[in-house]
Amino acid sequence: MVTTGRLRNPQNFGEFGQARAIRKAMALQYGRDVETQAIRSSIGLEQGTGMSAEATIETVASVARTAGNYDQLPYESRAFAQSQPSRLGAIARVFGLDAAPLGTARVLELGCASGGNLIPHAALYPDARFVGIDLSPAQIEAGCGRIARLGLSNIELRCRNLAEIGDELGSFDYIICHGVYSWVPAAVRDAIFPIIRARLSSVGVACVSYNVLPGWRMRQPLHDAFMLDVPDNGDLPGRVARARELLDFLAAATPDQGPYGDTLRSRAALMATQPDDYVAHEFLEEANHPSTVRAFATQAARDGLGFLGECELVFSIPEYYGPEVARQVRARAKDDRLETEQYLDLLTGRTFRQTILVSSERLATASRAIAPESIAPLHFLADAGMRLDWDGAEHIVTDAAGRALSTGFAAAEGIAWLIAGFPSSSSLDECARAITGDQEAGRAHLLDALHRMVLAGMVTLSSEPVRAGRGDVAKPRAIALARADAADGAQATTNLRHEPVALNAAACALLPVMDGNRDRAALAKRLEEAVLAGRVAFALDGNPVTDPDAIRDIAAQGLPALLAGLANAGLLER
DSSP: OOOSOOBSSSSOGGGTOHHHHHHHHHHHHHOHHHHHHHHHHHOOBOSOSSSOHHHHHHHHHHHHHHHHHHHHSOOOOOOOGGGOHHHHHHHHHHTTOOOOOGGGOEEEEESOTTSTTTHHHHHHOTTSEEEEEESOHHHHHHHHHHHHHHTOOSEEEEEOOGGGOOGGGOOEEEEEEOSOGGGSOHHHHHHHHHHHHHHEEEEEEEEEEEEBTTGGGGGHHHHHHHHHHSOOOSOHHHHHHHHHHHHHHHHHHOOOOSHHHHHHHHHHHHHTTSOHHHHHHHHSSSOOOOBOHHHHHHHHHHTTEEEEEESSGGGGOGGGGOHHHHHHHHHHHTTOHHHHHHHHHHHHOOOEEEEEEEEHHHHTTOOOOOOHHHHTTSEEEEOTTOEEEEOSSSEEEEOTTSOEEEEOHHHHHHHHHHHHTTTSOEEHHHHHTTOOSOHHHHHHHHHHHHHHHHHTTSEEEESSOOOBOOSSSSSOBBOHHHHHHHHTTOSEEEOTTSOEEEOOHHHHHHGGGOBSSOOHHHHHHHHHHHHHTTSSOOEETTEEOOOHHHHHHHHHHHHHHHHHHHHHTTOBBO
């Protein structure tokens, strides 16, 4: 393994000791060229790294610049539902592999930022253990503060260079590496797979995200334009502003009416909706290395890891794109799994992947068929907006994306239970209990329908149940994470499905006191007080409501809808 940060200085660079302080001071005073000289003169390099001294120094300097960028403009640290260990474990089980129960698992996140993706798991599974590693001291400090406020003792965040991770961490059942692989120098990127392989337990599952070729080439003009025009002066917020101004100019002034002009115009419109942190770290970092899925899997295999599938299972199923496309892809790929994935990327122009890896030894025992029996023991999650209709001849299940399938009466009864249970999950057994006729035959029809829904991307699989609460109980109770985040004035929190949920002023007023000890009258009073204090605003016909009696009435009348919204968002406990 190539290491980039093992220095003779006992307070090594990865932990941002003396070298980091010298780097920052000299770089700010003299600029980037002196930055490398500062590192050269202030630290010694171990021999045997496999790199020249100059290459090693530049890699360390590049890592330092990246860390400084994330300190200046931290990436929004939030939950990524696709990387949820219960989803990773479910997909492993679909392919016939064991996966650790999340309740007692060990989970590692490489590039954890301030823990937005990891902390919600720790809050939900107190008997599991979680470790996060990130390069940014500012983000680690912010995450540790949140952990302390939540009173969590089963999670730790460490400020480390990824290439310095050793045996001291032990093994992990789940490893997440989101938003790192394509955005670090080559030496650090080359260290990621060996780290994952060394740290995976005997039933370990890993998830790695990366930018994908050839689809990402459609975004390359933006990256190239920014690198050419936006000076690397150390002022990252200023660079983002310059990049936005440049793109607006190019989009408005380009005479090209073909693909290049279309790219500039469409990306300018999209970029206007993206936050500064996304623009900074997706397009302005010096390291951005998209990869083909074939190259990614080949490199992983060299380091003892096997390509199992994607976190979004449906996008790896050729039939999802239509029977004729599936027939041609399978014929061209000769049923080779990796070649099938490569052809799907060529067809769809996909720009981003979240790939699941296991050890090569485990991959050799995996089944490639997604059979109904493989999903039967799992839990099923429907999305909001799914509905079940009767067209006079058969039942039609339709999701919010417009995907639909038909099913018989017995299966429809079970699917109706699944839909009614939203946002909770339902197992096959729970859905089957809703069948009023022949249970054995009905269960078989239901499993077939659920299997088709999985292959169509209409439901999500989980190895763990999701048990969300209702808003119409006498004393509704919010999950601890949502109560704490709302009390901190956060703009968003994470629900029981590991999805980010935006918080408005009314939710922030109610959630902190929804500990299960207050009835609906007390909650209505709390909402009324928040309006009177100016923290929440009521309006009628576009005019603010200021009369105390009217505020009291609106608070009482609006509370049921507000509680129902919190329940549908998956923020209430059962």
